[in-house]
Amino acid sequence: MIWSAQRAQTPALASPLVTRVFSGIKPTGPVQLGNMLGALRTWVEDQHRADSFYCVVDLHALTIPQDPEVLRRTTLELAQLLLAVGIDPTVATLFIQSDVSEHTELAWMLECTVSFGELRRMTQFKDKSDDAEFVSAGLFTYPALMAADILLYDSDEVPVGEDQRQHLELTRDIATRFNSRFGETFVVPRATVPKVAARVMDLQDPTRKMSKSDDSPQGTILVLEELGQVAKKIRRAVTDTDNEVRFDPVGKPGVSNLLSILSACTGGDPAQLADQYDQYGPLKADVAEAVVEYLRPIQERYAELAADPSGVHALLAAGADRARALAEAKMITVRDRLGLPVR
Numbered sequence: 457m458i459w460s461a462q463r464a465q466t467p468a469l470a471s472p473l474v475t476r477v478f479s480g481i482k483p484t485g486p487v488q489l490g491n492m493l494g495a496l497r498t499w500v501e502d503q504h505r506a507d508s509f510y511c512v513v514d515l516h517a518l519t520i521p522q523d524p525e526v527l528r529r530t531t532l533e534l535a536q537l538l539l540a541v542g543i544d545p546t547v548a549t550l551f552i553q554s555d556v557s558e559h560t561e562l563a564w565m566l567e568c569t570v571s572f573g574e575l576r577r578m579t580q581f582k583d584k585s586d587d588a589e590f591v592s593a594g595l596f597t598y599p600a601l602m603a604a605d606i607l608l609y610d611s612d613e614v615p616v617g618e619d620q621r622q623h624l625e626l627t628r629d630i631a632t633r634f635n636s637r638f639g640e641t642f643v644v645p646r647a648t649v650p651k652v653a654a655r656v657m658d659l660q661d662p663t664r665k666m667s668k669s670d671d672s673p674q675g676t677i678l679v680l681e682e683l684g685q686v687a688k689k690i691r692r693a694v695t696d697t698d699n700e701v702r703f704d705p706v707g708k709p710g711v712s713n714l715l716s717i718l719s720a721c722t723g724g725d726p727a728q729l730a731d732q733y734d735q736y737g738p739l740k741a742d743v744a745e746a747v748v749e750y751l752r753p754i755q756e757r758y759a760e761l762a763a764d765p766s767g768v769h770a771l772l773a774a775g776a777d778r779a780r781a782l783a784e785a786k787m788i789t790v791r792d793r794l795g796l797p798v799r
């Protein structure tokens with residue numbers, strides 16, 4: 457293992473002058489390209505300029521049925537993947553949500569300040585409950601747990617993909633309402649959504665977002681997928697009927713999705729990149745090459761880490777200790793504000 461479990465020279469409570477970043481990802485399946493381009497690449501950049509907390513949100517995964525053994529394995533693999541994509545545990549705090557019980561404690565309190573109507577308007581709930589056989593109450597109250605994750609740490613910024621913007625707006629409302637009813641308690645956070653590839657679309661159905669838990673193997677690129685397979689999926693991506701390469705997410709969702717992916721992997725503006733192509737074939741070939749070269753070093757680092765996973769548990773425990781120190785301090789204030797006994 458390349459990192460020591462000890463955090464380098466970081467005080468238990470960061471200076472309030474430092475920007476605090478928090479974000480989370482669910483261990484609900486293998487990480488896909490949308491997670492990478494919409495969120496994780498910002499996580500890696502942010503850790504160098506902000507006091508960053510990154511969390512594997514296993515309690516959020518429980519909102520849909522999970523096999524316990526699979527969840528245990530996926531949680532650890534996701535933590536390893538976060539290290540492989542470049543999260544550096546000597547500068548960022550990496551931990552597992554359920555290791556810090558204050559998340560669920562605060563979630564309950566926030567559930568009691570958010571209305572049924574507010575939760576009912578959440579589009580992610582509608583999307584995930586529409587065809588589900590079993591809709592848990594947790595799936596409905598999920599945004600209160602997400603708000604708790606963020607508000608526990610006085611987070612200023614939350615790097616997420618476009619689909620999480622609505623949850624962030626609700627988090628802001630929850631924090632603002634709590635502060636005005638009970639006195640200044642929470643920092644009101646803001647979402648940071650990347651300029652390009654904030655919503656990577658499914659390659660076979662470019663009207664829906666790429667997701668790790670959806671069953672769309674040909675439309676989803678997995679970060680740890682065999683690279684030949686990655687290139688093949690991109691070459692077979694659904695484009696649009698005319699043969700014009702133009703960046704127009706509404707009129708030409710398939711081609712625009714490929715341009716956004718290319719832009720995120722290589723830099724450059726998607727509309728300007730479009731000017732370099734007059735046919736789909738060469739565009740697809742370049743996107744395939746760019747994605748393969750983007751994923752290759754991640755896969756190599758993952759293979760190294762997976763060969764010796766022994767240090768990961770210690771590293772996550774150290775991350776949880778640091779997160780807990782902040783969360784416990786915040787809960788003393790919250791309990792006091794609400795009129796609950798302070799331990």
Ligand code: ATP
Nearest residue numbers: 482484490494495616617654655656666667668669
């Ligand atoms: P699930 O399918 O289980 O809902 P998911 O693939 O949507 O999972 P999450 O764990 O919910 O992934 O999200 C982790 C981060 O990745 C979030 O910030 C989310 O906004 C971002 N993200 C997820 N899918 C995409 C996508 N297609 N494009 C851009 N960002 C994405």
Ligand code: LTN
Nearest residue numbers: 478479480481513516602605614
């Ligand atoms: N709800 C998010 C995952 C998530 C999260 C968070 C993201 C849970 N807690 C806190 C940012 C901050 C999702 O479905 N992608």
